[in-house]
Amino acid sequence: MSTATAPRDVVTPLVPERMPLDNRRAFYEGLEANNKPIIFTDAMKGWPAAERWSFDWFTQQYGDVSVPVEWLRYNARPAGDVERVGRVRKMTMKDYVASLKVKGKEGEETPGYLIGNDLFRTLPALHRDVRFDEYAVQRRLTEQLFFMGPKGTFTQLHFDRAHNLHAVMVGRKQWQLYAPSRDVELKPAKLSHPWSVMSSHDLTPHGGQPDQLPAGKLPDYDFVLEAGEILYLPYGWWHRVYTVEDAIATNYWWWTWSMLARIGPRLIPSIAVSAVKKMRKQQTLGREFREQ
Numbered sequence: 693m694s695t696a697t698a699p700r701d702v703v704t705p706l707v708p709e710r711m712p713l714d715n716r717r718a719f720y721e722g723l724e725a726n727n728k729p730i731i732f733t734d735a736m737k738g739w740p741a742a743e744r745w746s747f748d749w750f751t752q753q754y755g756d757v758s759v760p761v762e763w764l765r766y767n768a769r770p771a772g773d774v775e776r777v778g779r780v781r782k783m784t785m786k787d788y789v790a791s792l793k794v795k796g797k798e799g800e801e802t803p804g805y806l807i808g809n810d811l812f813r814t815l816p817a818l819h820r821d822v823r824f825d826e827y828a829v830q831r832r833l834t835e836q837l838f839f840m841g842p843k844g845t846f847t848q849l850h851f852d853r854a855h856n857l858h859a860v861m862v863g864r865k866q867w868q869l870y871a872p873s874r875d876v877e878l879k880p881a882k883l884s885h886p887w888s889v890m891s892s893h894d895l896t897p898h899g900g901q902p903d904q905l906p907a908g909k910l911p912d913y914d915f916v917l918e919a920g921e922i923l924y925l926p927y928g929w930w931h932r933v934y935t936v937e938d939a940i941a942t943n944y945w946w947w948t949w950s951m952l953a954r955i956g957p958r959l960i961p962s963i964a965v966s967a968v969k970k971m972r973k974q975q976t977l978g979r980e981f982r983e984q
């Protein structure tokens with residue numbers, strides 16, 4: 693008689709605990725100490741973004757605003773570091789949203805990804821639509837990105853040197869998370885950006901395929917984040933993200949002083965350089981917006 697059992701080292705990935713907003717006290721009291729991902733359900737009550745952000749709303753409100761759209765992939769260079777390959781194109785918001793609605797034929801270029809902090813810099817009023825500061829209480833260093841992308845958009849495996857709240861307003865995204873304790877196994881690529889570290893296993897040309905796990909490594913968590921939910925991802929958790937339904941989302945990264953102390957003084961020069969670049973970019977974007 694055969695008694696087949698699953699191999700002992702195959703562990704089914706988990707889904708983070710889902711916790712409603714009315715448990716907000718837990719966020720204040722324990723989350724940062726907990727160091728585990730959590731999904732907040734019903735967490736955007738009263739946020740203007742939850743009520744009005746939609747593809748049509750962005751077209752109506754900001755149709756003529758020029759936005760940077762990316763077709764980029766992280767690629768392994770022979771020297772062992774990382775380069776971004778592909779292109780970024782400026783489009784008007786209305787053309788970009790229209791491109792999402794056209795379902796292209798096989799082989800045709802897919803719409804790119806509207807990702808980054810540029811939209812918040814160009815349209816600072818958008819900050820008022822989201823209320824992350826209800827959760828990330830203390831006034832600390834923060835940064836916020838905007839994400840609008842079609843089904844099939846894929847972000848390769850990396851971790852960010854910050855705590856993260858990622859809120860999906862429209863659509864759905866699959867998240868695969870790997871614990872910070874797996875750092876060595878996931879082979880951090882040589883530093884390419886002060887705040888994010890890519891896994892060498894998930895870089896093009898050999899990796900970077902959403903349907904192939906990096907080096908076959910199973911994630912610790914694998915789940916879909918639904919519209920209206922916020923994922924809390926503590927510092928250091930590796931993640932790869934696949935958009936399963938056209939999505940609009942935004943996140944909130946924040947740093948505590950103790951984290952900054954841990955990240956270490958070796959990052960200070962690159963932080964200074966990126967701060968100067970950011971200031972220059974903001975000046976250019978402000979100028980472009982005024983000229984539109």
Ligand SMILES: O=C(O)CCC(=O)C(=O)O
Binds near residue numbers: 931
């Ligand atoms: O949604 C994505 O494509 C990437 C999200 C992400 O990496 C983040 O919020 O840190």
